Amino acid sequence: MSSSDVVAMDGPDRSKDSPRDSRDLPSFMSSCYPITLKFMDVCYRTKIENKSKWNFNLSHVVGKSSSDQRSTTAIQERTILNGITGMASPGEILAVLGPSGSGKSTLLNAISGRLTGHGVTGKILANNRKMTRPIMKRTGFVAQDDVLYPHLTVRETLIFCSLLRLPKTLSKKEKVLVAESVIAELGLGKCENTIIGNTFLRGVSGGERKRVNIAHEMLINPSLLILDEPTSGLDSTAAYRLVLTLGSLAQKGKTIVTSMHQPSSRVYQMFDSVLVLSEGRCLYIGKGSEAMNYFESVGFSPCFPMNPADFLLDLANGICQLGSSQRDKSNVKQSLIDSYNTMLAPKIKTECLMESATDATRNIDFIGSKQHRNNSSDRISISIWFNQFSILFQRSLKERKHESFNILRVFQVITAAILAGLMWWHSDFRDIQDRLGLLFFLSIFWGVFPSSNSAFVFPQERAIFMKERASSMYTLSSYFMARIIGDLPMELILPTIFLTAAYWMTGLKPELNAFLLTLSVLLGYVLVSQGLGLALGAVIMDAKQASTIVTVTMLAFVLTGGFYVHKVPSCLAWIKYVSSTFYSYRLLIYAQYGDGERISSTLGCSDRGSFTASCKFIEQDVGGQISPLLNAGALMFMFVGYRLLAYLALRRI
Secondary structure, three states, X not given: OOHHHHHHHXXXXXXXXXXXXXXXXXXXXXXXXXXXXXXXXEEEEEEEEEEOHHHHHHHHHHOXXXXXXXXXXXXXXXXXEEEEEEEEOOOOEEEEEOOOOOOHHHHHHXXXXXXOOOOEEEEEEEOOEEOOHHHHOOEXXXXXXXXXXXXXXXXXXXXXXXXXXOOOOOOHHHHHHHXXXXXXXXXXXXXXXXXXXXXXXXXXXXXXXXXXXXXXXXXXXXXXXXXXOOOOXXXXXXXXXXXXXXXXXXXXXXXXXXXXXXXXXXXXXOOOEEEEEEOOEEEEEEEHHHHHHHHHHOOOOOOOOOOXXXXXXXXXXXXXXXXXXXXXXXXXXXXXXXXXXXXXHHHHHHHHHOOOOOHHHHHHHHHHHHHHHXXXXXXXXXXXHHHHHHHHXXXXXXXXXXXXXXXXXXXXXXXXXXXXXXXXXXXXXXXXXXHHHHHHHHHHHHHHHHHHHHOOHHHHXXXXXXXXXXXXXXXXXXXXXXXXXXXXXXXXXXXXXXXXXXXXXXXXXXXXXXXXXXXXXXXXXXXXXXXXHHHHHHHHOOHHHHHHHHHHHHHHHHHOOOXXXXXXXXXXXXXXXXXXXXXXXXXXXXXXXXXXXHHXXXXXXXXXXXXXXXXXXXXXXXXXXXXXXXXXXXXXXXXHHHHHHHHHHHHOO
8 A cells, every 4th residue: 555545544635535526436436226125935043952951960860871861952943033024125224123132133134145054044136136246245234233443543444444345446546535435425524533442442422433334334335235223322313313324325226224123203204114023023014104004903003102113112022002901912922923924924925026127137247247256356366465465454553553552561561671670680690590580580471461462362353354354355364464464563662672671770691692682582482472372362262261271371381481390290291392481481591691601610510519509500491401493493383383373263264
């Protein structure tokens, strides 16, 4: 990415680059190819293992065989969606309503093609044809959770996404113009230079964060936009403004399908069509303005004027009060299901079966196929890979610098350096025991510190990674390499500052070569420790569990590192050969004392009968070392091995 693009992120000259004239935008942004979405008899079933503890214990009592014991683990099939049929047309908003657990999110994932496996049945059609890959590229999906990098500004977020997601046929300037156009279209201009923020970092408001998520999908100018509860967590005014934005998008010919938990009355009035779900079954589908009349016609009406959405939610929960009486929940739901199957289901199925072939279908297939061919070539193009790597690398630097140079983290490192300098202030070269204690302290601190921090990296970024990979924004290898290389300059600055301060305060070997060798060993050890944390984090994919395993692993490495115990029990002796602490400690000793002959002769340890504590340390720690090249080779092997393990673990997901 050129320097001009970086300037564009920070704030371009609006007079030159502002996309106020639609002629400046790429052609695909100035047109919308209408999609009529139909879904017929959509069902989704999932299998759940139900292990009966009582049956298992009883099997021991009655003496069942192991094969009989295994049979007590029952696999039950649960129906999440049961024969859902509906249709969404261009220029309209279809709202899926229902209580929590009714199947709203599952339905949206099914019609967007995000549910894989054999659990989904039924037909999902776009313009009376199956949802092919080209049409999927004209479909935007906005998940319920706001998954964004907190330290990037709104502008940076959308420009990075634009550079990664838009086709290679567009120039970088055109991609930036697309991002600016979406910012203006969704009313994000006032907050474009504000960071996204999160729970602990003040940033944009909740409504603005939702619009940024929608903007992610608007960059591709989707013909079909699917949103999973976009108003969750917003107050009624912010929710109304967001739905107004969706309404303006629908007026441009887009098909909008969204789920809502409990919309306000004025939000409800903006829905063209409504689909009401209850426990995976449909209770109503049709125009939102006709819903109350329909339910009144089947014997259900509110006792007093109320928000239609609230009334529909009560019915979906099986709650209905008529005067002083209250109907039974099961009777309410069954009555509504029977009424739907009798009165509405045949009508909606007839409408969905009507053929309405349009020229737009061929246009979508043509454009989508062309993009598909381009993306297929992207996967094998080295230049595209390096372009993705460059963009991801710059994004990683912008995002990670705030975390790597967090005030508390810098304070922690500087404090540790000062304490070490004061504790070992100008220690004597001949005080071998204290010196070895200092070197082992370096191994402990710079083993635990980077490994513990890096264990959180992939678990914390998993949601963003999954979201962007689902949109085919980049390859796994380009993301991984940008993440690994992007961390190097930031992970190595703090240990360099630490050693520069502590080395001269503690009076370690006052030679430049010795200092540079010690620094090289320490930095290499930091990278190995970081790789260990990355690997365990990627394998476990749970931040707390990964942190615990890292702590236990580093504890084993420290105990077998060669300072505390020299005669390690034979059953545990193998641990030191996989311990990065063991090899780094040996290399740090070599950087200060070489092969130990000089210090040995200085202390007179070569004389027979010399059994002082210092001579013991020289004999056991300094003397008789493994070749420094073998130690360095072991650390290099771990450096590569841990990162390869992390990459393979990420491929699973």
